[in-house]
Amino acid sequence: MPTTSRAAVSPVHGRLALVGIGAAVVIATDLHLRLSAQISPIWQTLSEYVYGRLGDHSAARLFAFMCLALALGSLALLAGLVKARRSPAVVVLLGVWCAGLTVCAMVPVDPNGEARSFDGQLHNAAALTAFLALPTAAWLLTRRGGRACPWEPRRTTIRRLAVASFASVAVVLGSFVFTLITGPAQQEVTLGLFERLLFTVDLALLLTMVRPLVAASRR
Numbered sequence: 001m002p003t004t005s006r007a008a009v010s011p012v013h014g015r016l017a018l019v020g021i022g023a024a025v026v027i028a029t030d031l032h033l034r035l036s037a038q039i040s041p042i043w044q045t046l047s048e049y050v051y052g053r054l055g056d057h058s059a060a061r062l063f064a065f066m067c068l069a070l071a072l073g074s075l076a077l078l079a080g081l082v083k084a085r086r087s088p089a090v091v092v093l094l095g096v097w098c099a100g101l102t103v104c105a106m107v108p109v110d111p112n113g114e115a116r117s118f119d120g121q122l123h124n125a126a127a128l129t130a131f132l133a134l135p136t137a138a139w140l141l142t143r144r145g146g147r148a149c150p151w152e153p154r155r156t157t158i159r160r161l162a163v164a165s166f167a168s169v170a171v172v173l174g175s176f177v178f179t180l181i182t183g184p185a186q187q188e189v190t191l192g193l194f195e196r197l198l199f200t201v202d203l204a205l206l207l208t209m210v211r212p213l214v215a216a217s218r219r
Contacts, residue, residue, distance in 0.1 A: 013080030014213025020073020021206055027066035028199075035059060044192045046199060047109035047123065060108065067105035071098045074206065080213045084150065086141060093137035100130025128173065131198060135165035138205055150212035161205040168198035 035052040052059035078094045103126035110120030139162045142155040175191040
């Protein structure tokens with residue numbers, strides 16, 4: 001006989017979340033493969049794919065689709081958390097993550113080496129806020145749990161990934177500040193590589209948070 005907590009978990013939201021996250025991964029992989037000669041995955045950030053060219057067309061729309069797909073997948077996870085009656089703080093923080101991704105999709109980052117604009121600063125602020133909100137939401141998700149909580153069996157994994165995400169944010173932020181101080185011409189920090197590490201950790205974190213929703217359908 002299913003428990004109340006299990007009944008409150010929606011596998012549909014989990015599957016929708018996987019579709020959104022999977023679409024984002026596919027698009028990101030496509031951007032890396034097709035723009036490898038234009039955008040360095042070592043030195044340049046993911047956001048700079050907006051300035052890539054795919055034949056006669058800009059890659060900006062594809063980058064926006066990637067961000068929006070991840071935001072929609074995360075929104076499905078958020079809906080699943082609401083149905084499972086998780087903490088309002090977790091829901092709000094995950095909403096901030098989704099909103100930050102949406103802003104990043106709509107507002108381009110400043111071109112490398114050019115003066116800072118309002119739009120570029122807004123993009124950076126939205127990205128930083130989003131990347132801080134996600135691991136915080138994950139940490140709070142596992143703050144209080146019991147045997148009936150679907151996320152309790154993965155508490156250790158979620159928290160380790162959250163710590164790894166926080167550490168990656170610190171490295172990326174430190175690299176960004178260093179680059180601002182020394183200038184792009186003297187860049188010695190692999191900012192792009194660090195950001196992709198952060199992106200990978202956060203994808204793993206999202207998938208770990210989604211898994212209990214999907215696993216509910218197998219019980």
